[in-house]
Amino acid sequence: MKVTFKDVALSYDGKVNTLEGLNFEIPDGALVSLLGPSGGGKSTTLNMISGLLAPTAGKIYFDDQDVTKQSALARKVGMVFQNYALYPHLSVLDNIAFPLKMARVKKAERYKRARELATLVHVDDQLDKKPGDLSGGQQQRVAIARALAKSPSLLLLDEPLSNLDARLRIEMREEIRRIQSETGVTTIFVTHDQDEALHISDHIMVLADAHIQQFATPHTLYASPANEFVAKFIGSPVINMIKADTMKADLAGVVPDEILQKAETIGIRSESIVLHDLGRKIVATLHAEIGAAHQFGREATATLNYNGETLLSTELSSMPTGTKTGDFSILATGFFLFDHDGKLIFGGESHDE
Numbered sequence: 149m150k151v152t153f154k155d156v157a158l159s160y161d162g163k164v165n166t167l168e169g170l171n172f173e174i175p176d177g178a179l180v181s182l183l184g185p186s187g188g189g190k191s192t193t194l195n196m197i198s199g200l201l202a203p204t205a206g207k208i209y210f211d212d213q214d215v216t217k218q219s220a221l222a223r224k225v226g227m228v229f230q231n232y233a234l235y236p237h238l239s240v241l242d243n244i245a246f247p248l249k250m251a252r253v254k255k256a257e258r259y260k261r262a263r264e265l266a267t268l269v270h271v272d273d274q275l276d277k278k279p280g281d282l283s284g285g286q287q288q289r290v291a292i293a294r295a296l297a298k299s300p301s302l303l304l305l306d307e308p309l310s311n312l313d314a315r316l317r318i319e320m321r322e323e324i325r326r327i328q329s330e331t332g333v334t335t336i337f338v339t340h341d342q343d344e345a346l347h348i349s350d351h352i353m354v355l356a357d358a359h360i361q362q363f364a365t366p367h368t369l370y371a372s373p374a375n376e377f378v379a380k381f382i383g384s385p386v387i388n389m390i391k392a393d394t395m396k397a398d399l400a401g402v403v404p405d406e407i408l409q410k411a412e413t414i415g416i417r418s419e420s421i422v423l424h425d426l427g428r429k430i431v432a433t434l435h436a437e438i439g440a441a442h443q444f445g446r447e448a449t450a451t452l453n454y455n456g457e458t459l460l461s462t463e464l465s466s467m468p469t470g471t472k473t474g475d476f477s478i479l480a481t482g483f484f485l486f487d488h489d490g491k492l493i494f495g496g497e498s499h500d501e
C-alpha cells in the first residue's frame with residue numbers, strides 16, 4: 149500500500165502546529181524509518197498514518213483512496229508497540245490467532261494462519277508457552293506475527309526494539325528486515341537510533357522542529373544531507389563543522405565566488421580528511437598541525453589544528469610518527485557548504501528523491 153501525505157499539519161492545542169507542511173509518498177512495499185530527536189514528531193506522524201490521530205489540515209491517501217477521515221480500524225493497519233501488549237494469559241498460538249478470532253474467522257483456519265505466521269517469525273517451537281515465559285526478542289516476534297494476522301494494509305512499529313538489549317536489538321532489526329521482505333508489506337518504523345534506521349530502511353524520514361528535514365535513502369542522507377541538521381544528525385563520528393570564513397582562502401578557485409560568499413558553515417566528514425588523495429577528487433589542501441591521536445579497536449582518529457579550529461579525521465593512521473605539521477587533502481565527497489539558514493549550497497551528490 150502506498151501512503152501519501154498532502155500538506156498535512158497537526159496541532160494538539162489548536163494554536164501551534166506540532167507538525168506542518170508534511171508532503172511525502174511512501175512507496176508500496178517499502179520499509180521506511182521515521183527518525184529524529186525526542187519530540188521531533190515521529191509518533192505523531194505514525195499516529196496520523198494509523199488513524200489514531202486526525203490531521204488538523206491536509207489529506208492522507210492509502211493508494212488513491214482518501215483515508216483522512218477513516219478510523220484506525222477502517223484503515224486496517226497492523227501495529228506493534230514497544231511494550232508488545234501481548235495477552236499474558238493466552239498462549240503464543242492464541243495470541244497470534246486473537247485478531248482472527250475477533251474477526252470471527254473459523255477455528256481451523258485461524259490456527260492454520262497463526263501457525264504459518266509463527267513459522268515466519270521463528271516462534272513455531274514456542275506455540276504453547278505464555279508470553280511471560282518468552283525472552284524480549286521472542287515476545288517481539290509474537291507481537292509482529294499478531295500484527296500481521298489480518299494481512300494488514302501497513303505494518304507500523306513504534307520504537308519496537310527499545311526494550312531489548314544491544315545484541316538482541318541488532319538481531320531483531322535484521323529480523324524485521326527479513327520478515328518485511330518476505331511478506332512485502334509496507335512497513336513504517338519509528339526509531340531515534342540512527343544506526344538502526346540506516347541499517348534496515350529503504351528510506352528514512354528525518355523529523356525535527358515540526359518539519360521533515362529530509363526524506364531519502366540512507367545513502368543520500370549521508371552523502372547529500374539537505375541541511376546542517378541532517379549532516380550533524382546522521383553519521384558517526386559526528387561531522388566536523390567549522391565557520392566558513394576559516395577556510396574561504398583555501399577554497400577560492402574551487403568553489404564559485406557567489407556560493408562562497410553565501411557560505412556560513414562548512415561540514416567535513418572525518419573520513420574525507422586524508423593524507424594521500426590517491427587520485428580522488430579534492431576540494432582543498434590544508435596546512436595543519438596534528439593534535440591528539442586515539443586508537444579505538446580498528447578505528448584510529450587524529451585531531452588537526454587548522455586556523456584555530458579542531459578537525460577530526462579517521463584516515464590519518466599512516467602519519468609518520470613525530471610529524472607535527474603537514475598538508476592534508478579534503479576529499480570532495482563528504483565536503484559540504486551550508487548557508488545562513490543551514491541549507492546545503494555546495495557539495496553532495498545529485499539527489500535521488
Ligand SMILES: Nc1ncnc2c1ncn2[C@@H]1O[C@H](COP(=O)(O)OP(=O)(O)OP(=O)(O)O)[C@@H](O)[C@H]1O
Pocket residue numbers: 160161166184185186187188189190191192193340
Ligand atoms: N497528546 C499530546 N498533547 C499535546 N502535545 C503532544 C501530545 N503528544 C505529543 N505532543 C507534543 O508533540 C511534539 C512531538 O511529539 P512526538 O511524540 O510525536 O515526538 P517523537 O519524535 O515521537 O518523540 P519521542 O522520541 O520522545 O517519542 C512534542 O513536543 C510533544 O510534547
